[in-house]
Amino acid sequence: MLPAVVLLSGCGLDISSDDDNTSAQSSTTAEPTVQIAGAAMKGVIQQGLVVANRLIADKDGYYAPQRQAAKPVLTADDGSYEWQLRGKAEGWALVELTADGGTRMICDVVPQCDQAGAEPVPFGQAMALDSNFSLLGAGDLRKETVNLTPLTHLAVTLAERSAEGLSPTAISSAYTTVENWFGLSAGALRLTPPDLTNLDEMTGVTADAIQVAIANAAFLALVNDNAQWDSISAVLDDVTAQVSATGHVSITGDGTNVALADLVSAAALQSSELQNVVDSSVISQKLVVVEYRNVQRFKTIADVNEESDTGVADSGETTDSSTDTSTDTSTDTSTGSTDEQVAGTTEPDTAGDATSGGDTSTDTTTxxxxxxxxxxxxxxxxxxxxxxxxxxxxxxxxxxxxxxxxxxxxxxxxxxxxxxxxxxxxxxxxxxxxxxxxxxxxxxxxxxxxxxxxxxxxxxxxxxxxxxxxxxxxxxxxxx
Missing domain, CATH: 2.60.40.10 (Immunoglobulins)
Known part of the structure; x- marks a missing residue:
């Protein structure tokens, strides 16, 4: 299904009907437009309502969305959306997804997604979302796809605390900070998360993208067997409230709020559980890598907690880093048996210089x-x-x-x-x-x-x- 194309005024113009907009776009060929595209993934979100607005600075340099009365577009069955903005491909935009009675999300938690007052939904099946559910994302109109996930939602919430509002600098810094919280590689929140219920069909997907998807799945995984949280919205609202109020997420929690350690631990468990449901050895190997990363991140969080009971600060400083695994190109091993001959040579050291923070180049020899x-x-x-x-x-x-x-x-x-x-x-x-x-x-x-x-x-x-x-x-x- 192709989502409807909606034109958004960037200059205070009235928003006309869909037919009028389509006619105006075809006749006014001199007026440039820019397309925003991406996916809503917390599990795949289908028929979610998406609206995009340019981020404009006022005379004091404070950035806020230039909201227009425009009809939302709906996400497709694979969670994708497209939105058309009038104007040049410059500046940044805020994209928001909300839910209504027709919105569905694919359960991406193994073995099931628990629901308060309803039967659990099996992994890979669709479930309803409450009307309070929403996701935010932001991006540069010149080059970026804007995905909508729980992690991008936290990043936008964090950026909103900036004295400049949702400025490009504040958004970029917030995206980096959230990546650091979850031990993700630099730029990981710009990756489109894969559908965790369909990984066997995605042998080319990177471990980084899988790690992002599993980190997002962890928000819903906390609902399972936990009476404190009855929906994904409750978990997301709690973490968002923490970020909005303090600029960080509690490391180990206080028995009331969601903790970063809870989310990372749930991600590690989901990495392990997913290995039992995929058939591809390629994907299974990458899930092993993701599980290991989450376990190590959990250990790092525990070490930090031993030294301090403060939360994870909302600075852009890196507390943990992972390298880009976009070059992973594993494939299944084949079978066969013949007489063996051996040829071997000794390996010299391999190395790279690792630095904490942004540079995650290689650093060890073998x-x-x-x-x-x-x-x-x-x-x-x-x-x-x-x-x-x-x-x-x-x-x-x-x-x-x-x-x-x-x-x-x-x-x-x-x-x-x-x-x-x-x-x-x-x-x-x-x-x-x-x-x-x-x-x-x-x-x-x-x-x-x-x-x-x-x-x-x-x-x-x-x-x-x-x-x-x-x-x-x-x-x-x-x-x-």
Missing amino acids: DETVADTGTDTETSEPVTETTPEETVPANAALLSWTAPLTRENGESLAMGEIAGFEVVYGTSAETLDQSLAIGDASVDELLVDELTEGTWYFAIRTLDTDGNRSRLSDVVYKQI
Whole structure:
């Protein structure tokens, strides 16, 4: 279904009927327009009412939406919307979604979404939204898609506390702050969250986008088995009220309010539960990465709470960072079995310079080799050597490595700072399109099996507890 196109006056002009607007747009070809598009995702929101308004500064430099009497457009079955604004593609806009009796949301919580006074709704099924439900998002008209999620809603609420109102600077800073609260990578709130109920059809989706979707799902997950919260609106309203009043979310809560720790913990649990309902090994691996990130973020929150009982401040300073995983291109492993021959080389260190805050470049080094029973391969320390007792299947490769001790900039790297490793592999050294995540720093070898006949190439990177990833090691290979 194509949503209706509504023209919004930017100069105080009267809003005419849909037919008049369409006619005016076609006849007044000299007047520019800009389209705002995006998706409403807290679970997919269908038939939600969306309105967009330009953000205009008054004479004192205070930014507020230039509200117009315009008919809302409805979100489509996939949650998407389109809105047309008169005027040039410049400035910023505020987009708002509200619900009515026809609005539905797809339950994105495993195994079900509880409802006060009604039967639970199974994962993947539609449920009604109360009339108090709303979502906000904001973006630059020159380049951005404006998505509407609980996280963007918090960001806009935070930005509204600025002395300049909803200025571009305040919005950008608030988006970054909310990303930091949930341990998301820089720019993650600009990503369109995938439909968590349809992940098997989205093998190309990044771990970052999945993490954003699961963070949004956590708001509804808190309703399950918790008598204190009877709807997604109740949870969202509580967190929004905290942000509006204080500029932060309580870290561990006071028994009354929603805590950041509650949301991150719920996200970690949903990451784990989703692994049980997806069939794709690609998606399952990415869910493992997301689960690990949420667990580490929860640990960070706990550590902060031990040092201070204040909330998470509304500054733009980074308290935790994750790297962009948009380059993840995992695919399912294939099967096959042939006689084995081994070819292996030693991996030199790989590195990148990690900094707290914005730069999440890679920062750890890893040595790797391909090992096999009964075949000697020349390796240099600190690569682990295999023993004659090891038995490797004919269609498998045993990888071993030594955890790095330093970062590229020369700083020491403690074992407690290493979160795990990611092994990537494929049938071409230039296309390592399969991956396996290891969420345990103590692991120093991995058996990759079910490899088809041919030459397989392998590399490894290290993940640290801040979510930073090293660059890939040099590639080793094995003939199957």
